[in-house]
Amino acid sequence: MNDGDAGATATLEDARRHVIETADDLYYARGIQAVGMDELRRASGMSLKRLYSLFPSKEQIVLAVLAHRHELWTAGVTAKVGAAGSPTDRLLAIYDYLADWFADDSFRGCGFINAFGELGAVSPAVADLAREHKADFQRYVADLVAAAGAPVELAPQLAILAEGAQTTAAIAGNAEAAAHARRAAETLIHAVT
Amino acid sequence: MNDGDAGATATLEDARRHVIETADDLYYARGIQAVGMDELRRASGMSLKRLYSLFPSKEQIVLAVLAHRHELWTAGVTAKVGAAGSPTDRLLAIYDYLADWFADDSFRGCGFINAFGELGAVSPAVADLAREHKADFQRYVADLVAAAGAPVELAPQLAILAEGAQTTAAIAGNAEAAAHARRAAETLIHAVT
DNA sequence: ATCGCCGGAGAACGACCGTTCTCCGGATTC
DNA sequence: GAATCCGGAGAACGGTCGTTCTCCGGCGAT
Numbered sequence: 001m002n003d004g005d006a007g008a009t010a011t012l013e014d015a016r017r018h019v020i021e022t023a024d025d026l027y028y029a030r031g032i033q034a035v036g037m038d039e040l041r042r043a044s045g046m047s048l049k050r051l052y053s054l055f056p057s058k059e060q061i062v063l064a065v066l067a068h069r070h071e072l073w074t075a076g077v078t079a080k081v082g083a084a085g086s087p088t089d090r091l092l093a094i095y096d097y098l099a100d101w102f103a104d105d106s107f108r109g110c111g112f113i114n115a116f117g118e119l120g121a122v123s124p125a126v127a128d129l130a131r132e133h134k135a136d137f138q139r140y141v142a143d144l145v146a147a148a149g150a151p152v153e154l155a156p157q158l159a160i161l162a163e164g165a166q167t168t169a170a171i172a173g174n175a176e177a178a179a180h181a182r183r184a185a186e187t188l189i190h191a192v193t
Numbered sequence: 194m195n196d197g198d199a200g201a202t203a204t205l206e207d208a209r210r211h212v213i214e215t216a217d218d219l220y221y222a223r224g225i226q227a228v229g230m231d232e233l234r235r236a237s238g239m240s241l242k243r244l245y246s247l248f249p250s251k252e253q254i255v256l257a258v259l260a261h262r263h264e265l266w267t268a269g270v271t272a273k274v275g276a277a278g279s280p281t282d283r284l285l286a287i288y289d290y291l292a293d294w295f296a297d298d299s300f301r302g303c304g305f306i307n308a309f310g311e312l313g314a315v316s317p318a319v320a321d322l323a324r325e326h327k328a329d330f331q332r333y334v335a336d337l338v339a340a341a342g343a344p345v346e347l348a349p350q351l352a353i354l355a356e357g358a359q360t361t362a363a364i365a366g367n368a369e370a371a372a373h374a375r376r377a378a379e380t381l382i383h384a385v386t
Numbered sequence: 387a388t389c390g391c392c393g394g395a396g397a398a399c400g401a402c403c404g405t406t407c408t409c410c411g412g413a414t415t416c
Numbered sequence: 417g418a419a420t421c422c423g424g425a426g427a428a429c430g431g432t433c434g435t436t437c438t439c440c441g442g443c444g445a446t
């Protein structure tokens with residue numbers, strides 16, 4: 001089936017990643033609690049025993065999925081920002097990344113916000129991961145703001161715009177939220193530089 | 194049968210409201226799926242049979258809770274806005290209302306965003322109610338913007354700021370998000386008036 | 387006093403949850 | 417060839433979910 005002897009550790013890690021990606025798709029599309037272990041097992045194409053040999057519990061899968069989503073998000077944002085030119089354009093690139101994301105058919109809001117609403121009150125680990133994800137983004141924006149020579153107060157404002165665009169696009173089903181947020185960001189940046 | 198007494202209808206409506214308020218507290222604090230009917234029955238102080246005589250299903254209770262939250266939100270915002278003076282102050286009053294809300298110990302984000310993340314993919318009725326709630330807010334902001342004589346593009350920008358402040362305050366546990374959003378709103382308003 | 391009805395309390399029900407266990411076929415090792 | 421181990425498949429387990437049903441005590445009418 002899969003390739004053979006590149007090392008037991010590598011294939012084990014591959015299997016784990018495969019589960020994480022499958023779980024991510026299902027959890028994100030339908031909600032975490034709506035997807036049972038049996039459905040995840042079926043979609044992953046493995047036995048329940050193997051699934052539980054890869055992860056000790058569903059909660060650990062959820063945490064791994066969130067960590068994976070954080071990496072995807074970070075990679076996507078930094079790629080888009082890296083392709084931009086001036087420090088100001090780099091700030092605005094955040095909203096271009098959001099626009100790309102919102103255009104995806106499967107977009108259903110920020111997975112961390114969704115997970116926080118669903119499990120944050122009941123699973124401190126999930127709440128912590130969501131908090132760390134958002135704090136990381138705030139730091140990232142703050143760095144870009146500093147690089148643009150803008151005052152520090154601009155950073156939380158731009159971050160709030162990005163957050164609001166995500167929930168607005170998700171619930172209103174309105175992908176233009178990215179464009180609105182971008183235009184607001186332009187105004188805010190222009191006012192202080 | 195039993196036609197005359199208008200009081201019977203009133204107490205039935207009282208009982209319904211009591212269930213809705215109890216359910217609202219529980220659902221908002223811990224998540225909808227985390228609260229079972231038996232716990233709601235116990236907290237409401239009534240029998241399961243009576244509970245099911247007041248509402249046909251849990252989903253109907255959830256929808257009633259969301260409708261109730263929408264009324265509370267609308268009343269709170271309009272009260273704060275109504276107490277403000279100039280059209281510009283009325284726009285900024287939105288963020289003062291958010292600041293009051295965020296300061297509440299039990300604040301755990303926007304109940305509609307939470308419900309949407311938890312059940313939106315699985316319950317179209319919940320998704321619709323969340324969408325209507327947000328659309329209603331967008332219209333409200335648009336009216337205030339029009340009254341202030343500002344261009345229409347300002348409205349979605351201010352709404353996005355309000356949305357972002359809610360999720361940021363909820364996840365980061367950071368009540369200052371209201372102040373940041375308010376300052377951003379001041380800048381945006383100032384730029385176009 | 388007796389009957390019939392109503393609503394309260396909570397047991398019961400079937401479904402499904404996350405997790406564990408049993409069974410078994412096939413590869414590995416002497 | 418025989419003993420041993422490993423992992424696959426999925427049944428089983430205890431618990432909880434939303435919902436329904438049974439039982440029973442109180443009460444108004446006759």
